[in-house]
Amino acid sequence: MIRKLPAVVAVAVLTAGVTLAFAHPNFSSGPLPGFTGAPVINGLPEEGTCVACHVGKSPLLNLPGGRVQILDLPESFNPGLTYRMRVRLESDSTQQFATRRWGFELTAVNLTTGDGAGTFTVRPDSIWVRDADPFDPWPTRQYVVHDSDGYFEGETGPVEWSFDWTAPPTSIGPVGFYVAGNAANGDGSNGEHDFIYTSADSMQDSTTAVRPSSWGAIKANYRR
Numbered sequence: 547m548i549r550k551l552p553a554v555v556a557v558a559v560l561t562a563g564v565t566l567a568f569a570h571p572n573f574s575s576g577p578l579p580g581f582t583g584a585p586v587i588n589g590l591p592e593e594g595t596c597v598a599c600h601v602g603k604s605p606l607l608n609l610p611g612g613r614v615q616i617l618d619l620p621e622s623f624n625p626g627l628t629y630r631m632r633v634r635l636e637s638d639s640t641q642q643f644a645t646r647r648w649g650f651e652l653t654a655v656n657l658t659t660g661d662g663a664g665t666f667t668v669r670p671d672s673i674w675v676r677d678a679d680p681f682d683p684w685p686t687r688q689y690v691v692h693d694s695d696g697y698f699e700g701e702t703g704p705v706e707w708s709f710d711w712t713a714p715p716t717s718i719g720p721v722g723f724y725v726a727g728n729a730a731n732g733d734g735s736n737g738e739h740d741f742i743y744t745s746a747d748s749m750q751d752s753t754t755a756v757r758p759s760s761w762g763a764i765k766a767n768y769r770r
């Protein structure tokens with residue numbers, strides 16, 4: 547559509563978009579960092595979820611009939627290697643809205659220190675990687691989030707986003723992955739009829755010696 551506009555108008559439109567992206571939490575740029583619902587880890591506070599701003603029906607979080615999943619995580623990772631993973635989001639609650647929009651945010655946390663773990667790489671067409679704000683309690687965490695090209699506008703779902711996670715080059719112990727997804731009605735607001743789901747998964751560090759039995763116990767703590 548922009549291609550049909552005179553260049554000067556297109557530039558004005560793009561500039562306006564960029565300005566709004568900074569002025570507004572979600573416009574085109576996806577959610578602010580720090581809303582995956584990650585629990586308290588090593589004394590660092592838990593993260594909120596999208597329900598801090600988005601309201602659906604009660605219960606606000608994880609209403610039956612929908613879910614978000616982290617897919618393709620192997621049991622353990624090797625330092626320095628890259629793993630492709632998917633986030634899948636589905637919900638019955640927004641089927642009544644033709645304008646459905648879907649969004650998510652995911653982070654990876656070192657379960658020993660609470661710091662961010664590894665690095666994410668995305669193909670920047672519908673999702674991007676944003677760092678935590680320096681003044682957040684978890685300034686080293688990285689977040690993969692949708693942008694306005696990643697809404698899967700109007701689709702009935704399940705929808706899926708895929709991206710890569712590269713493990714740190716040295717041993718760090720187990721890593722937790724936390725995701726929050728928003729099945730929204732696409733009304734361009736954070737009001738009624740946006741449905742928020744959370745889940746978590748984890749991977750063991752293959753170089754960290756943990757007996758399988760105790761690893762099972764650790765992993766159970768971080769599965770929700």
Ligand code: HEC
Nearest residue numbers: 572573577596599649650651728730731732733734735736
């Ligand atoms: C600080 C408040 C705030 C938080 C936290 C927040 N959002 Fe939003 N979100 C908004 C506002 C305001 C809008 C509407 C305007 C816009 O798009 O910027 C919105 C819009 C959206 C939309 C489009 C909704 C529609 O019906 O058109 C999606 C999808 C979305 N957010 C996803 C998320 C996800 C996923 C999270 C959590 C990881 C999240 N948001 C957390 C404020 C927030």
